[in-house]
Amino acid sequence: MILQIIALAFRATGGDTNEVFVRFKKAFVSVTAIAVPLLLTGPAFSAQNDRAVERPVLGDANGQHEIHEGIVYFNSNYAGGMYDHSEDINYVGRSFMSWTDEQARKHTNGAGQTVKNNAASVANYDPKRVLRIHFNSGCKGRSQNVGGYKNYNLEKWLKNNNASQCWGG
Structure with a gap:
């Protein structure tokens, strides 16, 4: 995918390597801006948050009204x-x-x-x-x-x- 972006940028600029670098940098920043928030809300991040709503430990007499008790x-x-x-x-x-x-x-x-x-x-x-x-x-x-x-x-x-x-x- 990265090579395809570089090849497209190379063709679009007529082979100007400096211009290719600038376009590649802009594309990378755009993709990163979209990907990072998606990754943070994906399974790896939400698994940590799900621990707070898991079923209480069996046998947990803690004086609170919890589901499954x-x-x-x-x-x-x-x-x-x-x-x-x-x-x-x-x-x-x-x-x-x-x-x-x-x-x-x-x-x-x-x-x-x-x-x-x-x-x-x-x-x-x-x-x-x-x-x-x-x-x-x-x-x-x-x-x-x-x-x-x-x-x-x-x-x-x-x-x-x-x-x-x-x-x-």
Whole structure:
């Protein structure tokens, strides 16, 4: 391609090498001005930016409402301390935390309490998977299903009687 540009410039100038150099330089600057912005918005550059919107690390209990997570709350109606997680887990040894949103810090009732046998409501932030809250550890026993992007107060028999959560299709 570069040789073709040089040959065209040579023919257009009648063989004047100084004029060929000037035309080649102008063509190079023009092509560069167009190519550089395209390269910066192409796959190599956007891959770096895509990292910010990737799915959270599985099992990341960080106190934020993120896609692909299930969140159990200490109180009914999605209030009080919360515990967020994206994997199948047993609640033993896990604790409710305060919300990270500054406006919601008043919802800290139950923060520090163990999750097992203390959850009253649940929200599913996964669009496709069903979240199951189980009565027993190991995702065994009766369970309540929470569909994608749904939230519920736990049924009376499960409220404050919950031991694990599992995901289904």
